[in-house]
Amino acid sequence: MQECITNDRHNIIILNLSFYSELMTDQELITGILNHDKPVIQALVNKYHKQVIKTAFYFVHDMDDAEDIAQDVCIEILEKVGHFNRTATLSTWIYRVTVNKSLNFVRKNKRKQLVQQFESFFYKKDGKSGNAMAEPSSDDNLFENNERKQILDTAINSLPENQKTAFILSKYEELSYKEITEIMNLSLASVESLLQRAKQNLQKKLIVQFSEYSNRK
Amino acid sequence: MKHCELLQKDLFAYVENELSPVRIQHLDQHISECAECNRILAEFRSVLTLMEEQRSVEPRPFAETRILQGIESRLAKRQKSVNPLFARILQPALISFGVAAALALGFFLGTGFADTHSQYSQNNEMIESVRSDLNVPEFMTDDLFIFTE
Numbered sequence: 471m472q473e474c475i476t477n478d479r480h481n482i483i484i485l486n487l488s489f490y491s492e493l494m495t496d497q498e499l500i501t502g503i504l505n506h507d508k509p510v511i512q513a514l515v516n517k518y519h520k521q522v523i524k525t526a527f528y529f530v531h532d533m534d535d536a537e538d539i540a541q542d543v544c545i546e547i548l549e550k551v552g553h554f555n556r557t558a559t560l561s562t563w564i565y566r567v568t569v570n571k572s573l574n575f576v577r578k579n580k581r582k583q584l585v586q587q588f589e590s591f592f593y594k595k596d597g598k599s600g601n602a603m604a605e606p607s608s609d610d611n612l613f614e615n616n617e618r619k620q621i622l623d624t625a626i627n628s629l630p631e632n633q634k635t636a637f638i639l640s641k642y643e644e645l646s647y648k649e650i651t652e653i654m655n656l657s658l659a660s661v662e663s664l665l666q667r668a669k670q671n672l673q674k675k676l677i678v679q680f681s682e683y684s685n686r687k
Numbered sequence: 688m689k690h691c692e693l694l695q696k697d698l699f700a701y702v703e704n705e706l707s708p709v710r711i712q713h714l715d716q717h718i719s720e721c722a723e724c725n726r727i728l729a730e731f732r733s734v735l736t737l738m739e740e741q742r743s744v745e746p747r748p749f750a751e752t753r754i755l756q757g758i759e760s761r762l763a764k765r766q767k768s769v770n771p772l773f774a775r776i777l778q779p780a781l782i783s784f785g786v787a788a789a790l791a792l793g794f795f796l797g798t799g800f801a802d803t804h805s806q807y808s809q810n811n812e813m814i815e816s817v818r819s820d821l822n823v824p825e826f827m828t829d830d831l832f833i834f835t836e
């Protein structure tokens with residue numbers, strides 16, 4: 471299989487790449503990367519880019535930034551695969567690297583994001599009706615969907631890093647508690663407690679937003 | 688007000704069905720009588736629906752190609768000296784993804800690439816056009832990249 475792929479790379483690799491990457495075990499991927507085997511590196515990116523981009527996106531809420539983070543993650547995987555602890559799965563390790571890169575990104579960009587949120591907040595108010603106070607579209611539907619999205623993103627952003635990570639991995643990536651404990655290197659009890667606190671904090675923040683909105687009316 | 692606080696403390700657990708039946712019944716009763724809690728519950732459900740929708744978010748088209756390109760150029764910058772190893776590894780990846788991109792492009796544009804008799808030379812043309820579109824660096828020989836930046 472490998473021979474066929476290396477020989478006729480112009481046509482065969484791409485057509486079979488996702489098939490190929492699905493078939494490869496962690497061990498084959500790792501050995502291939504260590505040997506600088508080009509189809510294996512392609513296969514690695516093919517297999518994991520979606521997971522990495524999505525996870526990063528849940529932290530940073532921007533696709534350009536998520537793709538940049540995905541590049542960083544891939545580089546780190548290629549460079550550090552030799553130090554990879556084989557007791558974990560490759561997927562777990564890639565999740566961990568992605569979470570760390572995303573958290574770093576958020577830390578570095580905190581100021582930039584605040585400015586953007588501030589701007590989009592006012593832009594939306596002006597753009598919608600020309601008045602400072604936008605009208606709700608109907609009684610059943612108090613918030614516009616992108617307003618709702620912003621409220622949710624802001625509430626998640628404001629969580630402490632550990633709570634945010636546990637919450638995103640559980641609620642967005644839909645990983646099991648066991649997988650989250652491995653990615654975060656925590657006990658089951660710690661993960662459960664983090665999720666519990668994340669939910670408490672989120673509902674508190676969301677209710678404040680909902681109540682402020684109704685008081686504004 | 689006491690009842691409102693009760694609901695608001697357990698909103699997540701209530702929506703996710705993690706409370707005891709007695710407690711659920713108690714909260715149901717309150718929600719049916721309290722307009723404010725009713726509204727908050729509705730908003731909360733909408734936000735959770737939005738969250739569920741986010742689960743199906745997809746990378747943008749050609750994200751995989753862009754990532755491979757990005758890896759390529761960054762590793763090349765880092766190892767700019769003679770013939771960087773990773774350039775040799777990833778350069779064919781770029782060509783291959785050029786082919787994929789071109790095939791996809793052809794498909795989307797509906798220009799009938801499927802009719803071709805000489806797939807290989809067609810591929811080369813497509814590689815060329817997509818390569819310039821995507822700003823893939825030039826290469827000199829089949830196995831060597833020259834990075835222009």
Ligand SMILES: [Zn+2]
Pocket residue numbers: 690691692694717721722723724725
């Ligand atoms: Zn109430």
